[in-house]
Every structure is written in C-alpha cells, then in structure tokens.
Amino acid sequence: MANKRTRNRKKFNYNVNLRKKWRKMKKQPTVLCEQMKHNWDPKKTTKQNMHDMGLSYDPNEAVPIPKTKEVMKPKNLKDEEEMDVDNIRSRQTKKKKLDPTKLHVVQELEDLSKLPTNPSRTFRLSAPVVQYCVYMLDKYGDDYKAMARDKKNYYQDTPKQIRQKINIFKGIPAHYNEYLKSKESGKVENMETEALTT
Known part of the structure; x- marks a missing residue:
C-alpha cells in the first residue's frame, strides 16, 4: 500500500500554461467607475491607487471595530480620552503614509451619489x-x-x-x-x- 504522503503529493499539470496563468494573476483589475478609470495609474498597485484617490482599500483598516478589551478597560472619562489620543498617535506613528494626491476623485464620487436616481423601472413584463x-x-x-x-x-x-x-x-x-x-x-x-x- 502506498504511503499517504506520496498519494496526496501535488503533481505537475502539463495542461496549464504557467506563463499565461502568471500574466492573468499579474493583470490589473478592470475599473468600471469612470472617475477612477481616468485617474488610475497602471504602474501602481491597487492599494496604492486607492490611497492616492483618498479611498479605502480595506474598510477594516479605515474604520476599525474596537475590541471588547479596549471598550471595557477605561473606567474614568479622563482615562478614556487619554487612551483615545494615545491610540490615534500610536496608529499614526506605526504607518506614516503620504497624503492622498487625487482627492478630487472622492469629491466627484460624492457629487455623483447625491444626484437623484430614476426610480421608474426600465424592464418590461412578458x-x-x-x-x-x-x-x-x-x-x-x-x-x-x-x-x-x-x-x-x-x-x-x-x-x-x-x-x-x-x-x-x-x-x-x-x-x-x-x-x-x-x-x-x-x-x-x-x-x-x-x-x-x-
């Protein structure tokens, strides 16, 4: 009987073109939003592009959910205010990032979201x-x-x-x-x- 490790060993797949697969993985995402498409820099990563436009790549980083330890720990209001200030400073010192350069994209997206939408249905029934x-x-x-x-x-x-x-x-x-x-x-x-x- 064959050893379990040799049975489950990954075998090379000759039917897959690895160069094509690598290019596909390396390919930048298609951007459907017009405001973002005009300001997209193909030489930068998705995260860098989003940061330059003032948008959040990861919503968990942008608006972190406070941990229960942090919420339950402070007893006095002064302690709570000091902790908030300390947390903000520590986060700022951990990651020093450049300010977003293309903030007009966020403004355009906000203006677009404020426009009234057409609530009437466009499809037809049979x-x-x-x-x-x-x-x-x-x-x-x-x-x-x-x-x-x-x-x-x-x-x-x-x-x-x-x-x-x-x-x-x-x-x-x-x-x-x-x-x-x-x-x-x-x-x-x-x-x-x-x-x-x-």
Missing part, C-alpha cells in the same frame, strides 16, 4: 403576465383573495403573490399608463389582445 394583470384588475379591482380563487389563476398564486405581480405591473409606466388610457377609452379588451401579439 405579454402573458401583462394580460393576466389586466384581466385581474378589470374583473376584481383590489380584491386579491377573489383573484386567487379565479379559474385563470393557472399557477395557483397566493393573494400576496398576485398583489406583488400587480404592484410590479403598476410600477412600470409603459404598461400601467397604457392600461389606464385604454381603461378610460373602454378598450381594455384590445390591450389584452395586443399583449398577446407582442
């Missing part, structure tokens, strides 16, 4: 789901329990599931506005047939 929602709304209004007992509830959706589908339908302006217009003009049946054809 034609059978639209037809189902139109049929249920016309026949029952807001009575979801009756909708659940309807014979066209083929998938045996519960009242909550039907309510969720109808809320999604109402949240998509392309579908719901068309439904309201057709309801005003009395052409709901036409909308159902159009939903089937599209």
Whole structure:
C-alpha cells in the first residue's frame, strides 16, 4: 500500500500554461467607475491607487471595530480620552503614509451619489403576465383573495403573490399608463389582445 504522503503529493499539470496563468494573476483589475478609470495609474498597485484617490482599500483598516478589551478597560472619562489620543498617535506613528494626491476623485464620487436616481423601472413584463394583470384588475379591482380563487389563476398564486405581480405591473409606466388610457377609452379588451401579439 502506498504511503499517504506520496498519494496526496501535488503533481505537475502539463495542461496549464504557467506563463499565461502568471500574466492573468499579474493583470490589473478592470475599473468600471469612470472617475477612477481616468485617474488610475497602471504602474501602481491597487492599494496604492486607492490611497492616492483618498479611498479605502480595506474598510477594516479605515474604520476599525474596537475590541471588547479596549471598550471595557477605561473606567474614568479622563482615562478614556487619554487612551483615545494615545491610540490615534500610536496608529499614526506605526504607518506614516503620504497624503492622498487625487482627492478630487472622492469629491466627484460624492457629487455623483447625491444626484437623484430614476426610480421608474426600465424592464418590461412578458405579454402573458401583462394580460393576466389586466384581466385581474378589470374583473376584481383590489380584491386579491377573489383573484386567487379565479379559474385563470393557472399557477395557483397566493393573494400576496398576485398583489406583488400587480404592484410590479403598476410600477412600470409603459404598461400601467397604457392600461389606464385604454381603461378610460373602454378598450381594455384590445390591450389584452395586443399583449398577446407582442
């Protein structure tokens, strides 16, 4: 019987191109954020680039979680203030890093996050789901329990599931506005047939 060490020994894989594998590991990450992409220096590491832009590479270093020993130890307020000052000084002396040079990136990202987002849905529902929602709304209004007992509830959706589908339908302006217009003009049946054809 073979020795356990020789059995589990790592064998060389001839099917892997090590040069290609090394290049792939060495390759810089693809940056999707436009503000970061313009200021990215390919000669620096990811950590150095993030530091230059004033961003945190490791959130645990940026905002450390205090240990329970540190939290429980001080008894007086003066001691606590002294410890906080000492901790800050000791952290600063441990790692002397240069100040970030590209702080405008952080400002651009903050401005971008403050812009209002468009809450309207961009996707569309499938034609059978639209037809189902139109049929249920016309026949029952807001009575979801009756909708659940309807014979066209083929998938045996519960009242909550039907309510969720109808809320999604109402949240998509392309579908719901068309439904309201057709309801005003009395052409709901036409909308159902159009939903089937599209």
